[in-house]
Amino acid sequence: MERRKIRKWCRDGFLVFLGAMAVFTVLSRSLDSLTVPQVGTSYGKMGNVTYEMNGEGKFTASGITYLNPEEGMKVQSVEKTAGQKVEAGEVLFTYQMEGIQKKREELALSVEKMKLELDQSAVRSKQIPGISEETLAVQSLEAAKRALDFGYQDLEEIKRDSEEKLADLKRDYNQSMTRSEGVMKEGDPGNDFYQGVAAGNAPDCVTVSFTLMDKYANAGIL
Structure with missing residues (x-):
């Protein structure tokens, strides 16, 4: 009798367990389909991503764009004004x-x-046929020597011209000194004469003589 009761309890408990498992399985599947997102898969393809913005307001520029003109160039005129809308390819300045x-x-x-x-x-x-590098070097050296000789000739001509001009200056100086000495002998050899004051109604030539002396001294004769 006791064994039958125990067997009945075990059978009823097992049936209750199976029923509870079935109920919980159905309930978990239902909750899983509602809470867990489902993702579908497909083959990849190319395309554009389209963004949509919703809202109210006013669009403004994101920042100021600075233009660097070319170095050494000057802007003649600016074609656009501040705040004016521009498009790609339009002339700004x-x-x-x-x-x-x-x-x-x-x-x-x-x-x-x-x-x-x-x-x-x-x-x-x-490479020039029949002419070696040594020959070219010798010709270059000879050309340099000829240029140097021409330079020496020019220098000699300049030197001769300078000597002729110097001789002319010396001759003029000697003639002026001779005339000045003759005038000084005719006048009164007093202190007033040497101070530049006319004496004995003679022309004041001392100052002229000293001026000529300064002139030729600056020229390199004295």
């Missing part, structure tokens, strides 16, 4: 033509200079 022309000439001169240097390098590197 123009340069002065003088600065552009000067910049162009500088660039052209630089290009010509580089071309000349390139041509000179090509001539130096080019």
Whole structure:
């Protein structure tokens, strides 16, 4: 009798356990479908991401853009005003033509200079048939010597011209001194005469003589 009761309790407890497991399983599945997000998978593809903004307000510029003009160029006129809407490709300001022309000439001169240097390098590197490097060096040395001789000739001509001018100055100086001495002998050799005061109605020539002496002294004769 006792064994039947124990067996019945075990059977009823097992059935209750299975029923509870079934109820909790259904309940957990339902809650899982409601609380856990589900993600779907697919093959990747290219496209644009579209953003949407909702709200009220006024759009303003995010900041100021500074423009750096070219070095050495001057702005002639500004085509836009402060706060004016601009689009890509529109002209904001123009340069002065003088600065552009000067910049162009500088660039052209630089290009010509580089071309000349390139041509000179090509001539130096080019091998001339029948002429060795030693021969070219000797010819360059002879050309330098001829240029030096021409320089010496010019120097000799300048030296001769200077000597002729110096001789003319000395001759003029001697003639002036001779005339001054003759005038001084005719006058009264008093103190007043040597102080530059006319004596005996004679012309005051002492000052003139001293002025000529200063002139020739500055010229390098005295």
